[in-house]
Amino acid sequence: MACDIADTYPDKRLTLIHPHDRILPLFKPFLHEQATRRLKELGVEVIMGDRVILPASGRPGETDASMEHVGPTVTRTYGGRSIEADLRIFATGQRPNTQLMRDFLPGVVKPNGLVAIQRTLQVDDDRHANVYAVGDCADQFGAIQAGHTGWNAAGIAAENIVKQIEAAASGDKLSAPALTLYEPTKPCIGRARSCR
Numbered sequence: 803m804a805c806d807i808a809d810t811y812p813d814k815r816l817t818l819i820h821p822h823d824r825i826l827p828l829f830k831p832f833l834h835e836q837a838t839r840r841l842k843e844l845g846v847e848v849i850m851g852d853r854v855i856l857p858a859s860g861r862p863g864e865t866d867a868s869m870e871h872v873g874p875t876v877t878r879t880y881g882g883r884s885i886e887a888d889l890r891i892f893a894t895g896q897r898p899n900t901q902l903m904r905d906f907l908p909g910v911v912k913p914n915g916l917v918a919i920q921r922t923l924q925v926d927d928d929r930h931a932n933v934y935a936v937g938d939c940a941d942q943f944g945a946i947q948a949g950h951t952g953w954n955a956a957g958i959a960a961e962n963i964v965k966q967i968e969a970a971a972s973g974d975k976l977s978a979p980a981l982t983l984y985e986p987t988k989p990c991i992g993r994a995r996s997c998r
């Protein structure tokens with residue numbers, strides 16, 4: 803996002819604050835090197851190993867929307883920095899809204915708010931074999947929350963739903979259909995327009 807903003811608005815001053823020693827820590831170090839090189843080329847100031855002070859009430863967006871800020875603001879870090887900016891964007895991840903499932907089947911919503919599923923992508927409650935969860939809302943065995951992850955899982959869920967419908971239509975009530983099992987795909991990332 804920082805690269806895209808810098809590429810689109812080359813006259814803007816941009817600062818990226820990252821708490822770890824590597825950008826995109828879930829990926830191979832090569833990606834960090836490439837991203838850092840490009841950020842540097844685009845003139846983005848990159849601060850690694852420092853953390854933004856969040857409101858005591860919790861994560862931004864969840865309990866305190868004020869951290870996402872349009873208009874002049876000062877961002878302070880635990881490292882003692884004060885950074886003035888006209889716009890502040892938090893890119894600390896999103897939390898899916900699983901309230902629907904919490905109302906319907908509270909037992910399958912984990913403490914982290916994600917829906918517990920089986921390898922078949924059915925929710926982890928055998929009394930509801932016709933309920934599936936895919937995408938960001940589901941705890942997908944370590945798969946990252948990304949469009950391609952949800953896309954892959956959705957294909958398998960659709961396949962399994964069709965198998966269940968066909969089995970039910972055939973009238974064979976004794977043998978459950980052999981459902982396809984989900985294997986998380988490796989994290990991958992698309993190239994933004996600013997990646998060159």
Ligand SMILES: Cc1cc2nc3c(=O)[nH]c(=O)nc-3n(C[C@H](O)[C@H](O)[C@H](O)COP(=O)(O)OP(=O)(O)OC[C@H]3O[C@@H](n4cnc5c(N)ncnc54)[C@H](O)[C@@H]3O)c2cc1C
Binds near residue numbers: 896
């Ligand atoms: C800034 C940003 C950049 C990203 N870039 C990439 C990228 O480059 N590549 C990539 O693969 N992924 C990327 N992602 C992640 C990707 O967008 C998500 O992983 C993906 O959209 C998840 O799809 P989903 O269908 O599970 O959830 P969502 O796309 O979040 O869809 C869930 C939908 O359910 C709706 N909803 C919630 N509750 C209810 C309810 N009770 N009734 C009806 N509807 C409800 C929500 O409003 C929402 O529209 C990015 C995400 C962000 C935020």
